[in-house]
Amino acid sequence: xxxxxxxxxxxxxxxxxxxxxxxxxLVAVLKFxxxxxxxxxxxxxxxxxTAFFAWAWSDPNFNKIITKPDNVPIVILLATVIxxxxxxxxxxxxxxxxxxxxxPTLEGELGKQKVFTWPDLVYTELICMVLFTALLxxxxxxxxxxxxxxxxxxRTPNPxxxxxxxxxxxxxxxxxxxxxxxxxxxxxxxxxxxxxxxIDVNPKGNGYYTFEERPFAISFFWVGFLLFWVSFVxxxxxxxxxxxxxxxxxxxxxxxxxxxxxxxDLSTYFWFDLLGRPKAPSDPLLRELPGIVLLLGYFAVLPxxxxxxxxxxxxxxxxxxxxxYHLMMHLLLWFGLIPxxxxxxxxxxxxxxxxxxxxxxxx
Amino acid sequence: xxxxxxxxxxxxxWKSVFRHGYPDTPRNRTLAVLSNFFxxxxxxxxxxxxxxxSYTWCMGGxxxxxxxxxxxxxLLLMFYYRPTAELAYQDIFALREHVPIGIMRxxxxxxxxxxxxxxxxxxxxxFLTGSYKPPREFNWNVGVILLVLTLLLSFTGYLLPWDQxxxxxxxxxxxxxxxxxxxxxxxxxxxxxxxxxxxxIHAGDDVRxxxxxxxxxxxxxxxxxxxxxxxxIPLAAATLMAIHFWRVRKDGGISGPL
Ligand code: HEM
Numbered sequence: 056x057x058x059x060x061x062x063x064x065x066x067x068x069x070x071x072x073x074x075x076x077x078x079x080x081l082v083a084v085l086k087f088x089x090x091x092x093x094x095x096x097x098x099x100x101x102x103x104x105t106a107f108f109a110w111a112w113s114d115p116n117f118n119k120i121i122t123k124p125d126n127v128p129i130v131i132l133l134a135t136v137i138x139x140x141x142x143x144x145x146x147x148x149x150x151x152x153x154x155x156x157x158x159p160t161l162e163g164e165l166g167k168q169k170v171f172t173w174p175d176l177v178y179t180e181l182i183c184m185v186l187f188t189a190l191l192x193x194x195x196x197x198x199x200x201x202x203x204x205x206x207x208x209x210r211t212p213n214p215x216x217x218x219x220x221x222x223x224x225x226x227x228x229x230x231x232x233x234x235x236x237x238x239x240x241x242x243x244x245x246x247x248x249x250x251x252x253x254i255d256v257n258p259k260g261n262g263y264y265t266f267e268e269r270p271f272a273i274s275f276f277w278v279g280f281l282l283f284w285v286s287f288v289x290x291x292x293x294x295x296x297x298x299x300x301x302x303x304x305x306x307x308x309x310x311x312x313x314x315x316x317x318x319x320d321l322s323t324y325f326w327f328d329l330l331g332r333p334k335a336p337s338d339p340l341l342r343e344l345p346g347i348v349l350l351l352g353y354f355a356v357l358p359x360x361x362x363x364x365x366x367x368x369x370x371x372x373x374x375x376x377x378x379x380y381h382l383m384m385h386l387l388l389w390f391g392l393i394p395x396x397x398x399x400x401x402x403x404x405x406x407x408x409x410x411x412x413x414x415x416x417x418x
Numbered sequence: 419x420x421x422x423x424x425x426x427x428x429x430x431x432w433k434s435v436f437r438h439g440y441p442d443t444p445r446n447r448t449l450a451v452l453s454n455f456f457x458x459x460x461x462x463x464x465x466x467x468x469x470x471x472s473y474t475w476c477m478g479g480x481x482x483x484x485x486x487x488x489x490x491x492x493l494l495l496m497f498y499y500r501p502t503a504e505l506a507y508q509d510i511f512a513l514r515e516h517v518p519i520g521i522m523r524x525x526x527x528x529x530x531x532x533x534x535x536x537x538x539x540x541x542x543x544x545f546l547t548g549s550y551k552p553p554r555e556f557n558w559n560v561g562v563i564l565l566v567l568t569l570l571l572s573f574t575g576y577l578l579p580w581d582q583x584x585x586x587x588x589x590x591x592x593x594x595x596x597x598x599x600x601x602x603x604x605x606x607x608x609x610x611x612x613x614x615x616x617x618x619i620h621a622g623d624d625v626r627x628x629x630x631x632x633x634x635x636x637x638x639x640x641x642x643x644x645x646x647x648x649x650x651i652p653l654a655a656a657t658l659m660a661i662h663f664w665r666v667r668k669d670g671g672i673s674g675p676l
Contacts, residue, residue: 116437125583128531132538139475139539146472166467171447172460176469183476183656184483185593191487191532195524199514205507206585208634215586220569226651227592234605237594248562253556260548262673280538285647334502345647415597416606 060112062083065303068294071401078287084144085274088266092148097141101134117304120293124201127194129219129292140277146264147273154265160262213297213310222291223284229299230396232417240389247386254383256376271369283393318406321346339411346409350418353392358384459663461671468672473547477540481568482659484533488571491526492648499578501644503637505578510512519654530572537568549673560658567655577640588643589635593628602626 067076084091111117120126152159158164170176185187204292217225225235259268266273296308335342347369365384367403370376400407410417426432427440438449451457467473498517499509513523541561544550550558577588600607601624608619621633631638666672 075629093493125531128528131532132535135535135539137543139542142465142472142475143543160675162467162473164467165470166465166674169453169463169565170464170466171444171470172459172464173441173450174456175466176460176464177457177461179469179471179476182477183480187480188487191525191529192521192581194528198524200524200527201583202507202510202579203581203583206503206582206635208585208636210582212582214584215590217591218573218587220572221591224594225470232597233594233598234597234602238598238602245566247564248541249559252550252552252558255551258551262547262549262675264547272548273546276542280542285538312555355474367585387553408544414606415604415611 061111061303061305065305068292068303069301069391073286073290074397077282079414081277081282085266085277088144088148092141092145094145097138099143100137100141104134111304112303118306120304124198125219126292127198129289132285133289136281140281143264146268147266150263150265160263160265183376205313213378214295214299216291216295219292220289221289222295225299226287226291226295227393230393230400232415235418240393243338243386243389247390250386254379256370257377279390284389317404318400319404320407320410321349321405322410324403324405339413343409343411346407346418350409352389354385357388422475422527424558449516459667460610461667462663465674467674474672475539475543477536477543481533481536481540482531484536485655485659487529488526489532491522491529492652494522495526495646501578503640506578510581526575530575533568537565541565547673554665554673556671557662560662560665564655564658564662565639566576567651567658571647571651571655574643574651577635577643578647580640586637588639592626592629592635592639595629596621598625598626626641 067073090096091099108121112121121130146161151163153160216222224236224241227240230236233238250369255269255272257269257272258266260272293304296312297308297310298313300312300314302308302312322335322342322345326332326342340347361384362377362380366376366380367371367415369383370380394404400406409416411417427436437453438446439446440452450463451460451462495513498513500506509524514520544558544561573588573591577584596602596604598605599610601619601622602608603619603624603626605619605624608624609617611618621627627633628641629642630636631642
């Protein structure tokens with residue numbers, strides 16, 4: 056029984072299913088807020104989660120990966136991110152309901168009162184600091200910081216992993232070349248974060264939790280932060296082993312596990328399978344023309360086509376917001392390339408949409 | 419007991435430091451905040467909603483607190499650590515065996531991990547409460563830079579133990595820089611930057627080389643990361659934090675419904 060359950064969990068955790076299930080869970084939580092924001096839901100979740108941990112603890116493979124000193128923070132990350140996501144949605148739901156009844160938000164109600172910084176604020180801060188210090192000291196006494204063999208240039212460990220907070224980007228290397236996964240996408244994340252206050256012109260929801268007044272903004276951030284950042288960090292930490300192959304949480308990290316990789320470029324599909332040519336054109340630009348046309352359509356034509364409906368929906372159709380709209384679309388389309396590429400990889404083993412290794416230009 | 423405290427509070431010494439009575443009256447509570455250098459970061463009075471734990475999650479404050487812990491423990495670690503390829507590993511190893519209260523390295527490392535988590539959660543909370551909206555757009559941007567600096571602090575520190583874990587994590591991380599468009603030797607467009615058939619961008623002078631001071635993670639990289647980790651980035655982050663806190667107040671304190 057126990058073994059079967061472990062196999063089932065391993066199977067459930069493979070990247071395709073893991074991702075699909077995360078999407079379903081996210082949509083369900085956001086959609087059925089009346090239920091998901093209940094206190095019993097989060098308590099039940101943590102009880103079940105703890106029970107799962109307690110049950111899995113005795114498994115040597117699970118235990119090994121969870122108790123690695125540097126992985127402890129990621130368990131903390133998982134728990135806190137889930138709890139705080141719930142808390143924000145919980146408070147947002149209460150506020151949304153209050154507004155419908157014509158009441159002020161929780162924050163608006165409390166905010167009418169002003170209190171002295173001393174003692175109300177400084178004591179909260181003091182208690183936070185003391186508790187946190189205690190936590191850190193106990194943690195430091197219990198778990199020693201790791202130190203491995205001295206550095207050796209000649210011996211590459213397998214797997215070689217970036218520090219945990221960059222594992223989301225390392226996971227993207229499965230789907231993209233480093234110039235996109237490691238340079239372009241991180242740059243766009245930073246630029247995109249900076250641009251958020253200038254793109255989002257919705258004046259509502261400033262200074263209180265809500266969902267209904269900013270459904271697009273909140274859903275977008277949940278998808279970006281939870282689905283593509285935190286969940287990828289967790290995938291990269293716990294479920295990627297030697298050769299960056301996938302390993303279920305109960306699976307032994309076998310150095311020789313090789314995943315078959317048959318990856319095919321779009322140009323191959325086009326010239327061989329579609330046109331039945333024996334050979335693709337030798338000029339790289341001509342060879343990659345189908346992919347180039349697709350990308351141009353995606354980045355240049357699509358925003359123009361969607362301009363009218365989306366402008367009307369997100370910017371009240373006001374022309375003055377046209378620059379914001381195109382900036383937003385550009386960033387969103389880059390972001391959208393990630394799930395697109397993932398799906399294409401899983402369904403038709405696609406390697407590159409445009410592949411010009413001669414110039415290191417592979418998309 | 420009360421008498422003892424009273425007489426201490428009446429000494430010239432005490433009065434020269436604290437210029438207010440016990441903070442149990444509005445006047446003294448105001449003075450307690452205004453006449454204290456550290457506390458005067460805060461306004462005298464705050465909206466109740468703004469200090470609710472379930473509103474701010476205390477994550478900005480904890481991030482700052484962790485930064486302070488990092489500064490103190492980091493300083494102590496610097497007494498024992500020499501950033502050279504021969505000595506670095508040895509010094510880290512000796513910390514556990516030979517240094518009294520040998521948890522400084524642990525405190526430093528776990529706090530660093532926690533700081534990354536708290537800064538993410540802080541950003542998450544600021545987003546979810548819409549606190550980046552006017553008038554706080556600029557402070558959000560200061561925050562984004564602080565986020566990047568926090569990650570860079572962690573990243574540069576990761577190399578310093580000079581063990582396999584450190585060197586290869588930084589190798590994997592910095593390998594990406596090779597592929598920077600135009601500036602990395604395996605990046606698209608790099609071959610365009612040439613003059614008379616001479617390529618300017620190659621493994622010996624691209625951005626990765628600039629970051630690592632070499633073609634691989636070696637002694638030059640160790641020194642560079644050490645200086646950035648202990649001096650460069652902390653100074654930049656501390657400056658930006660000062661601006662960040664100042665702006666929180668200038669923008670009307672912790673956000674709340676208007
Ligand atoms: C080293 C990193 C950081 C430190 C030490 C820090 C500290 C703080 C503190 C203490 C506050 C007061 C309110 C609170 O605790 O929530 C605050 C507010 C704020 N922070 Fe940060 N922060 C950091 C990074 C960031 C990041 C990454 C962002 C966003 C991208 C950000 C954006 C803001 C904004 C917009 C406010 C005003 C929020 C409001 O008024 O409700 N900060 N920060």
